[in-house]
Amino acid sequence: MICVMDQVFHISTEKYSYLLRINRHGLPEHLHFGAPIQMEDHLALACKPGLGWGGSIILDEKDPASCPDIMPLEFSGNGRGDYRESSIEIDGKAVDFRFVSSRIFKGIPPMTQGLPQAKDGEETLEIVLEQPGSRLKLYYTAFDTVLTRRAVLENTGDAPLQLHKLMSFCVDIFGDFEMTSFHGNWIAEMRPHKQAVTGGRVVNESSTGFSSFRHQPGFLLSEPCATEEFGQVYGFNLVYSGNHYSSCQQSFQGLTRVMMGINPSNFVKVLEPGDVFETPEAVLTWSDWGFNGVSSNFHRFINHHIVPEYWRFKERPVLFNSWEGCMFNFTHSRLVDLAKRAKKLGCELFVLDDGWFGKRDNDLAGLGDYNVNMKKLPYGLKGLADKINELGMQFGLWFEPEAVNPDSDLYRTHPDWALTDDHPDLCGRHELLLDLTKPEVRDYIVENVSRVLDSANISYVKWDMNRHSIALGAKAHDYILGLYDVLGRIFVPRPHILLESCSSGGNRFDLGMLCYSPQVWCSDDTDPIERLTIQGGLSYLYPQSTFGAHVSAAPHAQTLRATPLTTRGNVSFFGCLGYELDLKHLLGVEEKEVIAQAAFYKAHRMAFQFGDFRRVNSRGGVCWQVTGENVTLAGLFHKLESAAPGYEKLRLVGLDQQKRYHVISRAQKLRIGVFGNLVKHIAPVDVDPNGALLRTVDHHVMLDDSAEELTASGAALHSGVMLHNRFAGTGYDKQQRTQGDFGSNVYVVTEAE
Numbered sequence: 001m002i003c004v005m006d007q008v009f010h011i012s013t014e015k016y017s018y019l020l021r022i023n024r025h026g027l028p029e030h031l032h033f034g035a036p037i038q039m040e041d042h043l044a045l046a047c048k049p050g051l052g053w054g055g056s057i058i059l060d061e062k063d064p065a066s067c068p069d070i071m072p073l074e075f076s077g078n079g080r081g082d083y084r085e086s087s088i089e090i091d092g093k094a095v096d097f098r099f100v101s102s103r104i105f106k107g108i109p110p111m112t113q114g115l116p117q118a119k120d121g122e123e124t125l126e127i128v129l130e131q132p133g134s135r136l137k138l139y140y141t142a143f144d145t146v147l148t149r150r151a152v153l154e155n156t157g158d159a160p161l162q163l164h165k166l167m168s169f170c171v172d173i174f175g176d177f178e179m180t181s182f183h184g185n186w187i188a189e190m191r192p193h194k195q196a197v198t199g200g201r202v203v204n205e206s207s208t209g210f211s212s213f214r215h216q217p218g219f220l221l222s223e224p225c226a227t228e229e230f231g232q233v234y235g236f237n238l239v240y241s242g243n244h245y246s247s248c249q250q251s252f253q254g255l256t257r258v259m260m261g262i263n264p265s266n267f268v269k270v271l272e273p274g275d276v277f278e279t280p281e282a283v284l285t286w287s288d289w290g291f292n293g294v295s296s297n298f299h300r301f302i303n304h305h306i307v308p309e310y311w312r313f314k315e316r317p318v319l320f321n322s323w324e325g326c327m328f329n330f331t332h333s334r335l336v337d338l339a340k341r342a343k344k345l346g347c348e349l350f351v352l353d354d355g356w357f358g359k360r361d362n363d364l365a366g367l368g369d370y371n372v373n374m375k376k377l378p379y380g381l382k383g384l385a386d387k388i389n390e391l392g393m394q395f396g397l398w399f400e401p402e403a404v405n406p407d408s409d410l411y412r413t414h415p416d417w418a419l420t421d422d423h424p425d426l427c428g429r430h431e432l433l434l435d436l437t438k439p440e441v442r443d444y445i446v447e448n449v450s451r452v453l454d455s456a457n458i459s460y461v462k463w464d465m466n467r468h469s470i471a472l473g474a475k476a477h478d479y480i481l482g483l484y485d486v487l488g489r490i491f492v493p494r495p496h497i498l499l500e501s502c503s504s505g506g507n508r509f510d511l512g513m514l515c516y517s518p519q520v521w522c523s524d525d526t527d528p529i530e531r532l533t534i535q536g537g538l539s540y541l542y543p544q545s546t547f548g549a550h551v552s553a554a555p556h557a558q559t560l561r562a563t564p565l566t567t568r569g570n571v572s573f574f575g576c577l578g579y580e581l582d583l584k585h586l587l588g589v590e591e592k593e594v595i596a597q598a599a600f601y602k603a604h605r606m607a608f609q610f611g612d613f614r615r616v617n618s619r620g621g622v623c624w625q626v627t628g629e630n631v632t633l634a635g636l637f638h639k640l641e642s643a644a645p646g647y648e649k650l651r652l653v654g655l656d657q658q659k660r661y662h663v664i665s666r667a668q669k670l671r672i673g674v675f676g677n678l679v680k681h682i683a684p685v686d687v688d689p690n691g692a693l694l695r696t697v698d699h700h701v702m703l704d705d706s707a708e709e710l711t712a713s714g715a716a717l718h719s720g721v722m723l724h725n726r727f728a729g730t731g732y733d734k735q736q737r738t739q740g741d742f743g744s745n746v747y748v749v750t751e752a753e
């Protein structure tokens with residue numbers, strides 16, 4: 001709800017209040033963002049600057065406290081006495097916008113320049129500010145768990161304006177905070193970094209042209225005492241896939257200025273008289289239930305208001321992807337064989353990855369040429385898709401439409417379509433990007449991708465992009481607008497196609513892409529121990545329904561780490577489960593485990609994909625919890641085993657303290673091979689632990705791992721219930737969890753009868 005009283009504006013939901021007012025100088029002043037409060041509280045919440053501060057500019061000689069430098073503002077000016085970082089730069093001149101009017105809209109006024117935006121907001125507040133020659137509109141939209149903000153600048157004068165910087169929002173919040181941002185690289189996305197926000201500016205920005213795995217746009221600000229479960233935390237993110245910029249800095253008076261928007265570095269946009277420029281939408285949220293509270297607010301918002309309507313709360317299929325198993329090396333019959341195996345294991349969607357078109361037998365050539373390789377696929381895509389459908393599976397296809405290899409017919413015909421930025425030979429993965437700012441390039445992509453999609457029964461698309469840097473400046477923004485145009489023209493008319501966006505893994509995991517693709521491929525790193533960091537990091541900002549999470553072969557291709565198949569499955573359950581390995585080489589015992597995994601996942605799919613996700617503090621391991629309609633599932637994951645491990649509890653949060661719950665572990669099996677030389681001591685005859693006999697037994701026989709079963713109250717589960725102890729070198733028994741390095745279990749928790 002949005003209420004106005006004497007130029008005080010109160011945006012409130014059950015979860016939060018956001019309060020601002022227009023002060024006596026016509027500047028929008030921030031009063032409160034946090035716990036739900038009452039409109040009448042505005043005077044109590046306002047800063048009381050007394051007689052002002054020395055060393056400041058004064059707006060009104062009669063008011064010694066009218067120093068812009070110490071006001072908590074909703075958007076800054078520039079060069080007029082507010083010495084903190086400015087959220088706007090025009091023509092290198094002073095900027096001094098003052099209040100003119102306000103309006104409240106039902107719903108959300110639509111974006112006009114092609115940026116994606118959250119849908120189904122309740123109400124929007126528009127604050128209009130002016131200075132000679134330009135008008136600035138600030139928009140605030142209330143959603144139940146978050147608030148979105150954006151800004152629109154209009155040239156109302158008669159000369160062109162050069163816009164160098166326009167943040168989506170700026171706000172001055174009182175308090176001491178730590179900023180958690182997420183940094184990384186290829187196969188190592190989403191490493192959290194926490195730093196104190198003090199007098200020096202803390203910046204989180206990307207300048208590669210994309211949101212980038214180097215610096216994820218979303219970030220958090222927390223009170224120093226905040227934990228996963230308690231304390232005040234703010235969360236911020238941007239509905240945008242291009243260069244982003246955020247900064248936090250604490251003023252001497254204890255106000256922390258936070259801003260977020262398009263990266264101003266190298267950015268310039270010329271606005272002719274009458275032109276407008278609109279920023280991407282920023283998302284702001286607050287919780288005093290710690291980091292989990294903020295994550296839950298983001299998750300709810302994304303599942304309800306960001307992903308395309310068709311896919312909201314729609315179960316995602318268990319998929320098989322051909323990439324890690326085949327790479328470029330496949331034929332129709334090899335794919336059909338894989339599909340049969342995948343179907344038997346429980347997969348529902350078969351995805352053909354890279355290598356199906358042009359001369360694409362490696363990554364050196366063919367991008368841009370969307371003619372099917374008839375040597376590999378003599379029955380064409382339709383022949384393959386029909387066959388897969390006949391097997392009872394859906395069919396999906398990989399594309400990389402934004403890129404072109406210099407060795408391609410497309411590049412030879414239209415070298416000027418590539419975005420070379422005067423450096424024609426600067427390739428990344430042997431590719432250049434197509435210049436999506438050109439309408440003819442966008443038409444080429446839309447026509448070709450649409451033609452292929454309509455040529456066969458295709459239910460899923462993986463939209464890849466592997467060239468990590470594009471032209472600088474305003475062109476980078478126009479490229480992103482071009483990308484959104486192309487995605488909208490292809491997929492809005494085909495809403496049933498499940499789009500999974502990918503950029504060498506998670507190089508473009510952002511809210512802009514999620515407006516088109518309900519899923520994003522988190523990382524090319526499918527090692528489950530790495531995924532604890534990657535999916536764990538993403539979980540702060542994004543719901544598990546948006547994570548593509550696959551089981552692949554071990555030892556892992558990127559880390560050479562050997563992990564149990566059980567753990568590979570258990571980690572992938574906390575996302576959209578898929579398999580990506582050569583199924584021909586699965587042992588009989590592994591097939592049985594995969595069949596069990598897929599069946600277990602499907603039985604709890606709604607909870608795994610859309611349940612309320614929590615990171616639970618756990619002694620010695622990583623614990624993730626999801627709570628669906630009638631069930632809570634908890635994954636407890638260990639990294640390196642230690643000798644004689646101590647007791648361990650399973651803690652669950654948010655359950656009804658008074659109710660009783662039944663807890664049972666997922667039935668897991670143990671390979672005989674985990675016992676290595678120890679088998680010698682229990683076998684009736686002398687066996688060679690590395691010999692053929694034990695290898696054969698290991699490939700065919702499995703032992704039961706410990707089965708945990710108990711009942712406990714929600715209160716006991718909150719404090720933690722004791723689990724069977726782990727293997728401690730004293731023997732094998734079902735009362736003991738035999739995990740070794742990288743072991744894990746999933747626990748199913750339901751209300752006791």
Ligand code: DGJ
Pocket residue numbers: 323353354398464466502503504505521523524
């Ligand atoms: C990069 C992606 O991240 C991979 O999953 C795979 O699709 C390859 N591209 C294909 O070239």
